[in-house]
Amino acid sequence: MFVRRLPSVVTVAALAAVLAGCGAGGDGSGAAGGAAPTSAAPVPAVTSDPALAAQVPDSVKSDGKLVFGTDASYPPNEFTASDGTTIIGMDVDLGNAIAQKLGLTGEFVNSSFDGILPGIGAGTYEAGMSSFSINDERVQVVDMVSYYSAGTSVGVRAGNPDGVVADDLCGKAIGVQRGTVQVEDLAARNEKCAAEGKPAITVSEFQLQTDVNLALASGRVVAMLADSPVVGYAAQQTNGQLEALGEPYDAGPYGIALGKNQGDFPKAVQGAIQALIADGTYQAILEKWGVANGAITTSEIRS
Numbered sequence: 624m625f626v627r628r629l630p631s632v633v634t635v636a637a638l639a640a641v642l643a644g645c646g647a648g649g650d651g652s653g654a655a656g657g658a659a660p661t662s663a664a665p666v667p668a669v670t671s672d673p674a675l676a677a678q679v680p681d682s683v684k685s686d687g688k689l690v691f692g693t694d695a696s697y698p699p700n701e702f703t704a705s706d707g708t709t710i711i712g713m714d715v716d717l718g719n720a721i722a723q724k725l726g727l728t729g730e731f732v733n734s735s736f737d738g739i740l741p742g743i744g745a746g747t748y749e750a751g752m753s754s755f756s757i758n759d760e761r762v763q764v765v766d767m768v769s770y771y772s773a774g775t776s777v778g779v780r781a782g783n784p785d786g787v788v789a790d791d792l793c794g795k796a797i798g799v800q801r802g803t804v805q806v807e808d809l810a811a812r813n814e815k816c817a818a819e820g821k822p823a824i825t826v827s828e829f830q831l832q833t834d835v836n837l838a839l840a841s842g843r844v845v846a847m848l849a850d851s852p853v854v855g856y857a858a859q860q861t862n863g864q865l866e867a868l869g870e871p872y873d874a875g876p877y878g879i880a881l882g883k884n885q886g887d888f889p890k891a892v893q894g895a896i897q898a899l900i901a902d903g904t905y906q907a908i909l910e911k912w913g914v915a916n917g918a919i920t921t922s923e924i925r926s
Contacts, residue, residue, distance in 0.1 A: 660699075660911045666716060667904045669723040675898070676726035678891035683749050689722040689729050692748035694736035696831035697800070699856040699912040700754045701731070713852075713912040717770065717896075718752045718879075720904055724895035735830060737802035740765055743882050750892070751880035754850055756804045757925050758875075766885075766926040767878030768892045771909075772917045774871030775805055776854035778839060778847045781866050785845035789869045794822035798835040798844035801828040805848035808873070840864060852914040859913070878925065889924045896922040 676684070683689065693701045693710065701712040710731045722729035731752075734742060739751040743765055757767045777789045787795060792809075793816035799805045809826050816823055827844055829835045836857050839847045847854070851871035858865045881889055899905040900920065909915040 660913075666720070666907045666911060667902065669720045669899070669904060671726035672724055672895070672898060673726070675724060675891050675894045678887035678894070679725050679727070680885050680888050683885075683888065684725075684727060687727055688749075689718075689725065689727040690749045691718050691729060691731045691752045692734045692739040692742045693731050693751070693753040694739065694831075695731070695733045696833045697754055697850075697853055698833075698860065699852060699914060700850075701752070702833070703733070713771075713908060713914055714752045714754065716908045716911065717899070717905065718750075720899055720908065721879075721892060721895040724898055725891055735802075736800065740880060743880055746882075749882075754853075755878050755880055756850075756875055757878040758804065761878075761880065762925045764883070765880040766883060766889045766924065767880055768889055768896065769876035769878050769919060769923045769925070770896050771877040771914075772874055772919055773850045773852055773877060774874035775808060775848055776851040776871045777868040778836075778849060778854040778857060778865055779845065779868045780839065780842075781864055783866075783868060787846045787868060791821075792816075792824050792846065793819070794824070795846060796825040796827065796844045798827045798829060798838045798847040800832045800835055800849065801830055803849070805850075808848060836861075836865070852912075852917060856913065876919065876923075883926075889926060893922045893924050 693714065695701050695703045695710045699712055701710060701714045703709060704711050710733060715731055718731065719729035732748065736753060739748065739753055740761065742748045743751050755761060757769060761767060777787065779787050792812055797809060799809060806828060809824055813824050827838060829838065832849060832853060835847050835849065838844045840861065854867045858867060879892055881892065906915065906918060909918050
């Protein structure tokens with residue numbers, strides 16, 4: 624949703640309200656302070672597919688629900704609405720549609736990002752959907768089904784007043800959400816800084832992405848690394864007070880995380896995504912949240 628640009632003398636407190644509402648306290652309850660979809664177009668109704676539903680393990684479908692773990696602090700992908708409790712976002716809409724295609728009702732449970740995959744292993748969640756980039760480390764502990772493609776973007780304050788250079792962050796204070804692939808990115812960058820005899824990047828890790836956004840807006844860091852749709856949405860929701868620096872890089876797939884050794888469950892989820900792509904529901908959801916540039920045409924399983 625685009626709204627009138629804030630005055631140039633916006634206070635930190637006012638901008639904090641726009642960025643994070645009441646959810647920037649680091650307790651896992653991140654809110655988006657009234658953030659909203661970028662399109663009001665309706666999402667098509669989803670009908671169940673009995674053949675796909677038959678592939679869901681009895682342990683999952685016995686209660687009629689598909690329980691997702693998510694870190695609801697990553698708008699527009701997953702975050703809490705202005706009521707502070709309802710979890711919304713692109714991942715939520717898509718996860719609910721997948722559940723419906725499997726004859727189930729989606730349920731999203733807020734969690735710390737780094738607690739979701741262990742929660743799947745412990746049986747707390749039946750799936751994880753929280754903008755997880757698929758990588759070899761994660762595939763060792765969960766199966767993953769791809770559903771979106773995103774790169775990393777560097778976010779800065781409007782006009783880049785601190786002179787950040789995307790390819791050389793040495794000596795800069797950078798914010799990032801704990802447990803994300805961007806933490807690994809910054810570690811690799813710091814190795815390069817050391818090898819070139821340059822000062823190290825000062826990395827500030829935050830539990831919530833909304834806290835990262837706020838740290839950048841308030842000047843505690845001079846840039847942030849986050850997934851490309853997240854940086855783009857932060858710029859929209861702050862009326863241009865933040866912006867992406869350059870183009871996204873290292874694009875790769877997001878994956879829904881599922882527990883190991885669950886028979887045809889990954890095939891059921893993959894089939895549901897493919898069906899939603901085919902009938903237009905998938906595209907409608909991405910367009911609703913302004914992230915259609917990351918659409919995929921084929922879902923794949925990594926196990």
